[in-house]
Amino acid sequence: MKFDDLKRIGKIEYKGSKNKEKFCFKYYNPEEVIFGKKMKDHLKFALSYWHTLVAEGIDMFGDATMDKSFGQNDPLEKYKAKAEFCFKLMDILGIDYYCFHDVDIAPKGKDLKETFAFFDQMVDYLASLQKKYNKKLLWATANNFSAKKFMVGAATSPNADVYTIAAAKVKKTIDATIKLGGSGYVFWGGREGYETLLNTDMEKELDNLATFLKLARDYGRENGFKGDFLIEPKPMEPTKHQYDFDTATAIGFLRKHNLLADFKINIEANHATLAGHTFEHELRTAAIDNMLGSIDANEGDVLLGWDTDHFPKDVYGSTLAMYEILKAGGFKNGGINFDARTRRASNTVEDLVLAYIMGMDTYALGLRKAVALIEDGRLDEFVKERYDSYNHGIGKRISEKEVTLEELYEYALSIEDLEVESGRQEYLESIINQIMFS
Ligand code: XUL
Numbered sequence: 001m002k003f004d005d006l007k008r009i010g011k012i013e014y015k016g017s018k019n020k021e022k023f024c025f026k027y028y029n030p031e032e033v034i035f036g037k038k039m040k041d042h043l044k045f046a047l048s049y050w051h052t053l054v055a056e057g058i059d060m061f062g063d064a065t066m067d068k069s070f071g072q073n074d075p076l077e078k079y080k081a082k083a084e085f086c087f088k089l090m091d092i093l094g095i096d097y098y099c100f101h102d103v104d105i106a107p108k109g110k111d112l113k114e115t116f117a118f119f120d121q122m123v124d125y126l127a128s129l130q131k132k133y134n135k136k137l138l139w140a141t142a143n144n145f146s147a148k149k150f151m152v153g154a155a156t157s158p159n160a161d162v163y164t165i166a167a168a169k170v171k172k173t174i175d176a177t178i179k180l181g182g183s184g185y186v187f188w189g190g191r192e193g194y195e196t197l198l199n200t201d202m203e204k205e206l207d208n209l210a211t212f213l214k215l216a217r218d219y220g221r222e223n224g225f226k227g228d229f230l231i232e233p234k235p236m237e238p239t240k241h242q243y244d245f246d247t248a249t250a251i252g253f254l255r256k257h258n259l260l261a262d263f264k265i266n267i268e269a270n271h272a273t274l275a276g277h278t279f280e281h282e283l284r285t286a287a288i289d290n291m292l293g294s295i296d297a298n299e300g301d302v303l304l305g306w307d308t309d310h311f312p313k314d315v316y317g318s319t320l321a322m323y324e325i326l327k328a329g330g331f332k333n334g335g336i337n338f339d340a341r342t343r344r345a346s347n348t349v350e351d352l353v354l355a356y357i358m359g360m361d362t363y364a365l366g367l368r369k370a371v372a373l374i375e376d377g378r379l380d381e382f383v384k385e386r387y388d389s390y391n392h393g394i395g396k397r398i399s400e401k402e403v404t405l406e407e408l409y410e411y412a413l414s415i416e417d418l419e420v421e422s423g424r425q426e427y428l429e430s431i432i433n434q435i436m437f438s
């Protein structure tokens with residue numbers, strides 16, 4: 001991949017849905033105001049550093065298909081070139097935010113000390129690029145799952161020395177988040193789980209994990225981090241049983257350990273489906289507890305059933321997701337991070353740019369359609385009507401928590417004609433199609 005390719009492509013502009021040019025937005029018009037805000041402020045798109053600047057197309061069966069060294073051999077120069085490319089790419093796409101793992105942005109040193117020294121240099125370099133290009137950090141995270149030492153976990157490792165290394169990496173990454181003005185700090189528990197109970201003290205691991213999150217929270221707050229700490233749930237992969245299974249599980253864990261006030265959830269579409277949920281289920285679950293923080297936008301492949309991190313193309317999905325996000329009041333510290341990569345055979349800079357264009361247009365169109373659904377009002381109206389029995393009589397008393405079980409018993413005996421209203425699912429689904437395709 002070469003810088004020249006980006007220059008050749010140039011700035012990506014909005015040209016409308018009738019346009020057939022390759023390099024333009026058909027639906028994403030950043031400055032357009034809809035539903036009270038500019039599209040770019042509703043969507044707050046972010047680039048994922050790991051997929052975009054690091055992943056080179058390696059899979060279980062094949063070698064790299066992409067070269068992201070940008071012609072550099074010296075490790076630091078290579079990472080500086082990646083950073084430069086990252087900001088130039090964000091610039092032509094009009095993406096305002098980015099997200100990274102500690103290991104994504106800097107080369108590995110001979111030991112932890114040297115690794116941290118490289119990291120510090122690269123954080124300073126990113127700070128200067130942020131200023132130059134007027135870009136922001138959405139969130140950062142520590143990769144505590146790839147290295148061999150994390151093979152049986154990090155904050156849930158049975159080995160206390162490993163726990164300290166994980167903690168040190170989190171400390172450094174929180175420092176970087178603060179320095180770069182990031183509005184989020186993510187914990188994705190890649191190997192915070194287990195393969196078999198035969199060798200696992202689950203209670204101990206969960207207790208250690210809670211302590212770890214508390215230490216990170218306290219350190220962040222003491223050092224001026226005002227953004228959200230975020231848990232990114234995923235049910236499995238790489239571990240068979242991952243502790244942060246889904247949004248409900250993560251919220252329950254945070255509640256038990258009194259961490260709700262400082263944490264929110266970062267919900268990834270492909271993780272939701274792995275947990276056997278729809279993305280919108282996860283979004284709603286977070287929203288009703290005021291825990292919806294940020295999203296990782298991507299999608300899986302129905303025929304593969306694992307975390308394939310495709311760039312999102314399913315407008316039906318993005319519409320239902322944006323519907324939930326708008327109804328939850330939109331993003332505050334969070335945004336839409338494309339935790340997505342081009343397919344292994346889409347290995348050019350052009351492919352990368354086209355993938356982001358598709359992802360951004362998918363969510364822009366989703367936003368437009370979600371607004372149309374809300375403005376149409378039929379879905380809201382139907383749901384409101386459906387629960388109307390709780391607005392008066394015995395239902396009102398249930399809602400207001402004024403009833404006793406005996407009262408309900410007496411009432412139930414007095415019911416003569418009972419008719420439960422139709423759920424009208426197919427009708428409601430047809431409304432979505434009508435809005436989507438008109
Ligand atoms: C892995 C995943 C991660 C997190 C950050 O499935 O989603 O990239 O988003 O560690």
Ligand code: CO
Nearest residue numbers: 232268296339
């Ligand atoms: Co993710």
